[in-house]
Structure formats: structure tokens, C-alpha cells
Amino acid sequence: MERAVRLIILSVVFYVSQINCQEAILHISNERTNREYCIVYNQSWTPLSQTFDKATQYPLVNMTSTVLCNTSGVIPAVVKGKALVVMRGDCDFSQKAQVAQSLGATTLLIASKTLLITPSANDSEYAKVNIPLALMRYRDFIEAQQVFSEGMQVKLYAPTYPKIDVSLVVMLLIAMVTVTLGGFWSGACERDRMNGDGDGGESKADPKELFLYSPLKVVIFVALMCGMLVLMYYFYNVMVYFIIVIFCLASASALFSCIDAVMEILSCPSGSFSIKSCNFSVRSLILAAVCICIAVVWGVYRNEERWIWILQDLLGVAFCLNFMKTVSLSNFKICVILLSLLLLYDVFFVFITPFFTKNGVSIMVQVALGPEASGEKTQGNMVEVPAEPQAPSEKLPVVMRVPRFSAWAQNLCGMQFSILGYGDIIIPGLLVAYCSRFDVWVNSSKKVYFISCCIAYLLGMIVTFAVMLLSGMGQPALLYLVPFTLIASAVVAGCRGEMRQFWAGTTYMVRRPVLDSSREPLLPGLLSSNPDLTLTSLSPFYSAAAFLRAFFCPLLFFFWGHSSP
Structure with a gap:
């Protein structure tokens, strides 16, 4: 009985100490190379495997020429049992997922040129989608095409990490x-x-x-x-x-004071010279130059x-x-x-x-x-990731x-x-x-x-x-x-x-x-x-x-x- 209680307690602690992130990893590979990219998904809607080994691998089909709001122009035999990449827009995520699911696709990736957000839908739509759904950067897919050209295989997984980092x-x-x-x-x-x-x-x-x-x-x-x-x-x-300017000046002065105090304790020689009856400390001049350089490097x-x-x-x-x-x-x-x-x-x-x-x-x-x-x-479980490089x-x-x-x-x-x-x-x-x-x-x-x-x-x-x-x-x-x-x-x-x-x-x-x-x-x-x-x-x-x-x-x-x- 005691062993069972301890096991339950340890399981609860382990569960609480893990975080399931809304960000996940898209692993693309072929026989020669592989790459990993950022994707954003909804773990409460379409959960992903937590480890790479347990994730299922599927061939990837490029359908970025369509937004997949309906089945028009799509041949089911081409997409059946495969992962699809379509463009974002015109209809909501659940509609795209249901269309892909009806065509026999196993995974839906939505390429976005705008902000990646956690995909969501009306409560009534959640139960209708049974395939993984995630958003990826459109520029990442273009890069993957240049690297792999053809024969892309994909795995989607969302590793957990401990809260106590x-x-x-x-x-x-x-x-x-x-x-x-x-x-x-x-x-x-x-x-x-x-x-x-x-x-x-x-x-x-x-x-x-x-x-x-x-x-x-x-x-x-x-x-x-x-x-x-x-x-x-x-x-x-x-x-x-x-x-920022004030911080650079104040932090350089503070760093000088701290290091100078340590040098005083260590009895480091200061050295001095005079110019027109003004005495200068060599140690202070060198130390001031170093501290100013550090602050300037941070500022730049x-x-x-x-x-x-x-x-x-x-x-x-x-x-x-x-x-x-x-x-x-x-x-x-x-x-x-x-x-x-x-x-x-x-x-x-x-x-x-x-x-x-x-x-x-x-x-x-x-x-x-x-x-x-x-x-x-x-706040909450929503995540926003820029789709394009932004000015810091x-x-x-x-x-x-x-x-x-x-x-x-x-x-x-x-x-x-x-x-x-x-x-x-x-x-x-x-x-x-x-x-x-x-x-x-x-x-x-x-x-x-x-x-x-x-x-x-x-x-x-x-x-x-x-x-x-x-x-x-x-x-x-x-x-x-x-x-x-x-x-x-x-x-x-x-x-x-x-x-x-x-x-x-x-x-x-x-x-x-x-x-x-x-x-x-x-x-x-x-x-x-x-x-x-x-x-x-x-x-x-x-x-x-x-x-x-x-x-x-x-x-x-x-x-x-x-x-x-």
C-alpha cells in the first residue's frame, strides 16, 4: 500500500513538473540530410507525440498553391496517407483540417506569412478534427524546398521540458x-x-x-x-x-568601482604619471577604458x-x-x-x-x-511567434x-x-x-x-x-x-x-x-x-x-x- 502511495505521489510530482508547450518541432528529412523547424499547435485540440522516436513519419506533399477551403482541384489519391502543406487564409483552421481529413491526409501544416498563433476553433468543431494540425513559417518551407527539393519526410513532435529549469x-x-x-x-x-x-x-x-x-x-x-x-x-x-544611454554610463561607472575595489584588496600596483601637475593613475585609466568598452559593446x-x-x-x-x-x-x-x-x-x-x-x-x-x-x-495557453524576421x-x-x-x-x-x-x-x-x-x-x-x-x-x-x-x-x-x-x-x-x-x-x-x-x-x-x-x-x-x-x-x-x- 505504501509503495503504491509513493508511486502515485511521484507520478503527480513528475506530471506537475512538466510543461507541454504550444511550440513544437517539425523534423524534415530525406536519405541524405535533415532539418528542424518551429511549428505552433494546440495541444488540447490536436496533441502531438512528446518524443521524436514515437512520432510517426509521413511523406510531405506541397499544396501551397491552395488554401484548401474545399476539395476542388485536389486528387484524393495524391494526398491520402500523407502530410499536406497549404497556405493560410480564406477560411478557418477547422475547415481546412476537415477538408484535409476527408481527403485522407494524416497531417495538416498551414504555412503562414503572418504571425503564428495557437490554432483554435469553436468548441463544436474540436471533436470533428482527428489529425494533427500546426502552423509553420512560410519562409521555413521555402528554405526546406531549397534544401531537399523532393522526397521530404516529416515528423511532428512536442518535447516537454521541466518547469524547474x-x-x-x-x-x-x-x-x-x-x-x-x-x-x-x-x-x-x-x-x-x-x-x-x-x-x-x-x-x-x-x-x-x-x-x-x-x-x-x-x-x-x-x-x-x-x-x-x-x-x-x-x-x-x-x-x-x-x-539605455544613462544605463551605459552608470553601469560603466559601477563596474569600475567594483573592479577597483577588488584590485585594492589584492594590492594591485596602480602606477602614476603627471602631466602639467596633474597626477594620473595608470591602473585607473586602463580599468576605465575596459569598463567603458564593455558598456559600449553592450550598447551596440x-x-x-x-x-x-x-x-x-x-x-x-x-x-x-x-x-x-x-x-x-x-x-x-x-x-x-x-x-x-x-x-x-x-x-x-x-x-x-x-x-x-x-x-x-x-x-x-x-x-x-x-x-x-x-x-x-x-497570457494563458496562447502563443504568438513572428512568421518573418523582425527588427528587434x-x-x-x-x-x-x-x-x-x-x-x-x-x-x-x-x-x-x-x-x-x-x-x-x-x-x-x-x-x-x-x-x-x-x-x-x-x-x-x-x-x-x-x-x-x-x-x-x-x-x-x-x-x-x-x-x-x-x-x-x-x-x-x-x-x-x-x-x-x-x-x-x-x-x-x-x-x-x-x-x-x-x-x-x-x-x-x-x-x-x-x-x-x-x-x-x-x-x-x-x-x-x-x-x-x-x-x-x-x-x-x-x-x-x-x-x-x-x-x-x-x-x-x-x-x-x-x-x-
């Missing part, structure tokens, strides 16, 4: 490494600042760092993000190029699907790391306000806005994927992208990616960075706040992916990440009896120091006179890099907090 594991690893390194870097910078330069332990504030202290400023900040997102929705075709080849995602993820990781190190939240109160508002923002623009848009697509998805990416936004649509550089490694067969119809918004990394990452700095303030040798928040982020990501896989729909990851990280941090502070300090953060450190007596409070004198004062008000544009950060912060936060399988 390796790309999800890679995406989880990217997110965890970025959040952990960003939090650790922020804490290390805080420790260095607290220790000063070794001359009496004077604390020094980094002029490059941007602080958020005022709840009112956070509310205004989120309101500006909403306005920016709506602006992008209505003026996408103009704004997208502006954002940003629409090359096959490999450019590697550079986009590299620049994205560097950008997120530098952002978490540069932007600081002053206390847990600001963390709660910011993350809660962004959670509501994310849920509203993902789940609520589809009720107000004309095409029923959320504003967040429309902006993140671009107005031209209709196939990626198609511009997309915002707002997501980590990893190709689905187990879906290479379906990539005949187009590359498929798992994606994760930068906001899903940076927004919880700011809380992780605050926890890391608080560990420094209270001299926590075990880094209990930092580690617990990282674990909470990992659990939130796992839950996000689990819900996404079970529902088959992309999820606003902040819906799960924000509660996990906020609650875990609050529980740790409460259990350690440090909630008052944790809630007040920097302000508490200035007014009632909990640091080692040999250290000065953070930003002495400055915050004690005005706790809401920020370094941006003192020197907002101290350099070109600072200007980019100050300008790009609002743009970054509206970046899509939405993960997709």
Missing part, C-alpha cells in the same frame, strides 16, 4: 551572490569609516554616499517613481533610448539575443552592487516605509493596472518588456536574463529567458546593507543581522519561484521578499532586545551612542544638529559619477520588480 537556479545564485556581496561591501565600508584613517579613530563620511533619512522624502521619491513609470508607458519609444549589440545577456547580467550585477554600497537607509523605520511603499507600488502596477489598460497588460509588464514584445506578454524591439535594461537551458528545442521559435528585475535585488538589498552596517554599529562579531536577512531573502526568492512555477505566471517578487526580510530583521532585533536601536538607526547612534567608547558616533555634529540632513544636500553633484547616481536613482527604483519563468 537550470536557469532558475542560476538566477537564484546571481541574486543571492549580489545581495550578499552588496551587503558585505556596505558593512565593510561602514567599518572603515568608523575606524577612520587610523589617526585617532575619527569617523569620516564618504562624500560619494547618498543617505535617505526623511520619511517625507521617501514618500515623494516613490511618488516620482510612479510618475516616471506612467511617463515611460506613454512615451516608451522616446524614453527607452534615453534610459544589446539586441543580440544569443550572448549579450552575459554582458547585461555582468553590468547589472555591478550596478546593483555599487547601488547597495552607495545608497544608505539611515534606520529601520525608513526601511519599513520604503519597502512597504514599493511593495504596494509593485503589486498595484502588476495586478491592478491590467483592469485599466486597453490590451489588458499591466503597465509594469508593458514597460519592462516593451510594447512590441506581444508574444512574451501573451528596444527593451529597458532593467532585468537579469538567463536563457532556459532545458528549452533549447523550443528556441527554434525564439530564445526563451528567465528574468529577474533589478529592483528585486536592490530593494531588499538596501535592507540587507542596513543590517550589515548595524552589525558594525553594535559590534556584532557573528553578523547576526546581516546573515539572518540574507537567509530571509533566500527563502523569499524560493517562495517566489515556487509560486511562479505552480501558477505558471510571472510574479511581483517584492510581494514575497519584502515581508520575509522585514519580519526576519524585526524578529532578530526583538529577540536581541535591540529594537529601539535598530528602529532609530543612525539617529540613535548620534544621540545615544551604543558604539565602543573608543569610536566617535557616525557623522558627529552633522546629524546631531539636523538628523534629516542628507549628504546629497551638501554636495549632490560633486563629480560626473555622483551626478549619474543622483539622476539614475529614481529611474532605477521604478525598474521592474517582476520575475518570470
Whole structure:
């Protein structure tokens, strides 16, 4: 009995873990060669074999001179027991299929010069068709004719692939490494600042760092993000190029900061020379050139699907790391306000806005994927595949992208990616960075706040992916990440009896120091006179890099907090 129960459970798990795609493979061969092409079918109407070996092979008959809306001009003996290729148009799919079936054909392929869509019909028509039906690109058939000329044999099959793709594991690893390194870097910078330069332990504030202290400023900040997102929705075709340029500049600067920090740790020689009393670092010049070249290569080849995602993820990781190190939240109160508002923002623009848009697509998805990416936004079991090569649509550089490694067969119809918004990394990452700095303030040798928040982020990501896989729909990851990280941090502070300090953060450190007596409070004198004062008000544009950060912060936060399988 137990063995039977286990077998049933394993069968259910295996069934749930498989996806039957609407895209399938057309295998054409003769005695000398073979080719594979993309086709689109309806698995609930005319299912196909899931493996190549089990698929039945049929001779292919070219009838693209007709649309096959009736039997006129067709000799049954020519098509009986064979697969037909006819043109799309004049009548619906079920009528074509019934005509082909009445002539004795075994398979119907419809060549299309327009968009390939999942074939469908009225409910009453489904039971009348008993042969496989699929759409293929007309240009693919022309290519096949040139390759094979005659004697074409075809097989149609639709391989399944597991829902839990390796790309999800890679995406989880990217997110965890970025959040952990960003939090650790922020804490290390805080420790260095607290220790000063070794001359009496004077604390020094980094002029490059941007602080958020005022709840009112956070509310205004989120309101500006909403306005920016709506602006992008209505003026996408103009704004997208502006954002791409800004991203190239900001990501090159971020990559420079990350690599330069690693070189400092490794004590790499810098070398220097002078020109008219101006000192230049050889290492910095070479590193800046390399980083600019990487950003330029991404900008030029940003629409090359096959490999450019590697550079986009590299620049994205560097950008997120530098952002978490540069932007600081002053206390847990600001963390709660910011993350809660962004959670509501994310849920509203993902789940609520589809009720107000004309095409029923959320504003967040429309902006993140671009107005031209209709196939990626198609809901339910419908699939749309372009029949002809199209000019690549511009997309915002707002997501980590990893190709689905187990879906290479379906990539005949187009590359498929798992994606994760930068906001899903940076927004919880700011809380992780605050926890890391608080560990420094209270001299926590075990880094209990930092580690617990990282674990909470990992659990939130796992839950996000689990819900996404079970529902088959992309999820606003902040819906799960924000509660996990906020609650875990609050529980740790409460259990350690440090909630008052944790809630007040920097302000508490200035007014009632909990640091080692040999250290000065953070930003002495400055915050004690005005706790809401920020370094941006003192020197907002101290350099070109600072200007980019100050300008790009609002743009970054509206970046899509939405993960997709």
C-alpha cells in the first residue's frame, strides 16, 4: 500500500513538473540530410507525440498553391496517407483540417506569412478534427524546398521540458551572490569609516554616499517613481533610448568601482604619471577604458539575443552592487516605509493596472518588456511567434536574463529567458546593507543581522519561484521578499532586545551612542544638529559619477520588480 502511495505521489510530482508547450518541432528529412523547424499547435485540440522516436513519419506533399477551403482541384489519391502543406487564409483552421481529413491526409501544416498563433476553433468543431494540425513559417518551407527539393519526410513532435529549469537556479545564485556581496561591501565600508584613517579613530563620511533619512522624502521619491513609470508607458519609444544611454554610463561607472575595489584588496600596483601637475593613475585609466568598452559593446549589440545577456547580467550585477554600497537607509523605520511603499507600488502596477489598460497588460509588464514584445506578454495557453524576421524591439535594461537551458528545442521559435528585475535585488538589498552596517554599529562579531536577512531573502526568492512555477505566471517578487526580510530583521532585533536601536538607526547612534567608547558616533555634529540632513544636500553633484547616481536613482527604483519563468 505504501509503495503504491509513493508511486502515485511521484507520478503527480513528475506530471506537475512538466510543461507541454504550444511550440513544437517539425523534423524534415530525406536519405541524405535533415532539418528542424518551429511549428505552433494546440495541444488540447490536436496533441502531438512528446518524443521524436514515437512520432510517426509521413511523406510531405506541397499544396501551397491552395488554401484548401474545399476539395476542388485536389486528387484524393495524391494526398491520402500523407502530410499536406497549404497556405493560410480564406477560411478557418477547422475547415481546412476537415477538408484535409476527408481527403485522407494524416497531417495538416498551414504555412503562414503572418504571425503564428495557437490554432483554435469553436468548441463544436474540436471533436470533428482527428489529425494533427500546426502552423509553420512560410519562409521555413521555402528554405526546406531549397534544401531537399523532393522526397521530404516529416515528423511532428512536442518535447516537454521541466518547469524547474537550470536557469532558475542560476538566477537564484546571481541574486543571492549580489545581495550578499552588496551587503558585505556596505558593512565593510561602514567599518572603515568608523575606524577612520587610523589617526585617532575619527569617523569620516564618504562624500560619494547618498543617505535617505526623511520619511517625507521617501514618500515623494516613490511618488516620482510612479510618475516616471506612467511617463515611460506613454512615451516608451522616446524614453527607452534615453534610459539605455544613462544605463551605459552608470553601469560603466559601477563596474569600475567594483573592479577597483577588488584590485585594492589584492594590492594591485596602480602606477602614476603627471602631466602639467596633474597626477594620473595608470591602473585607473586602463580599468576605465575596459569598463567603458564593455558598456559600449553592450550598447551596440544589446539586441543580440544569443550572448549579450552575459554582458547585461555582468553590468547589472555591478550596478546593483555599487547601488547597495552607495545608497544608505539611515534606520529601520525608513526601511519599513520604503519597502512597504514599493511593495504596494509593485503589486498595484502588476495586478491592478491590467483592469485599466486597453490590451489588458499591466503597465509594469508593458514597460519592462516593451510594447512590441506581444508574444512574451501573451497570457494563458496562447502563443504568438513572428512568421518573418523582425527588427528587434528596444527593451529597458532593467532585468537579469538567463536563457532556459532545458528549452533549447523550443528556441527554434525564439530564445526563451528567465528574468529577474533589478529592483528585486536592490530593494531588499538596501535592507540587507542596513543590517550589515548595524552589525558594525553594535559590534556584532557573528553578523547576526546581516546573515539572518540574507537567509530571509533566500527563502523569499524560493517562495517566489515556487509560486511562479505552480501558477505558471510571472510574479511581483517584492510581494514575497519584502515581508520575509522585514519580519526576519524585526524578529532578530526583538529577540536581541535591540529594537529601539535598530528602529532609530543612525539617529540613535548620534544621540545615544551604543558604539565602543573608543569610536566617535557616525557623522558627529552633522546629524546631531539636523538628523534629516542628507549628504546629497551638501554636495549632490560633486563629480560626473555622483551626478549619474543622483539622476539614475529614481529611474532605477521604478525598474521592474517582476520575475518570470
